[in-house]
Amino acid sequence: MSNGVEPQIMTNGWTMFSDEEVRDISGFKRGGDDYVVVTCGCTSHRYGDAVGTLRVFISGDLEISCECTPGCDQDKLSPAAFEKHSGRETSRKWKNNVWVIVDGEKVPLSKTALLKYYNKSLSSGSQRSQAGRVCHRDEFLRCTKCNKHRRFRLRTKDECRSYHDSLMNANWNCSDMPYDK
Structure with missing residues (x-):
């Protein structure tokens, strides 16, 4: 590979x-x-x-x-x-x-x-927090250049969209990672 x-x-x-x-x-x-x-x-x-x-x-x-x-x-x-x-x-x-x-x-x-695959407390990737709001788990992607895992926060729709777009990219690099301004 x-x-x-x-x-x-x-x-x-x-x-x-x-x-x-x-x-x-x-x-x-x-x-x-x-x-x-x-x-x-x-x-x-x-x-x-x-x-x-x-x-x-x-x-x-x-x-x-x-x-x-x-x-x-x-x-x-x-x-x-x-x-x-x-x-x-x-x-x-x-x-x-x-x-x-x-x-x-x-x-x-x-x-x-x-x-890693345990899903009984989760329902389709998200769960309700104690405050009643829906929250998602953080996900990780591995950089194809440096081989490091990078965390994607999944708190908003934009963050989820960014993660899913990056997941579909087979040659994803750390430099493609969205950053907080």
Whole structure:
């Protein structure tokens, strides 16, 4: 490719996660064209670590098969249900309580690229903030010259239009980025 990074080709011609994003995640496996598998867990102060297998689907679905004990039959749990099943005292913060192992350390899912496709809190790319206004997530594009990711704020229609125009340009450069005057 022009930027020197050769992507892994899958049947659709692209991959869910780049090798850079998942290089140091322990137990990471590509499960097929539409999902990946990674070892995860949740720590309870009372019961210790509950280990499971997290499947991240390209559709945004997350499901965990619990392996806390040899006889555990909990399968296809949501991350919130897995957090509750593990006996976590402060549930309802599963993005911070469910972890994966990166470089030998427990890292919350919120600090990894594994939630890139998660869309349950979002509705078609936007969500309502606590104030009731619709807000969009920020998006990133990679420059074809310097290979850096550049952030696009998506707060107004003009910013959204600028992002979508840049996204359609296959040879987008940092110099094409709109700037605040």
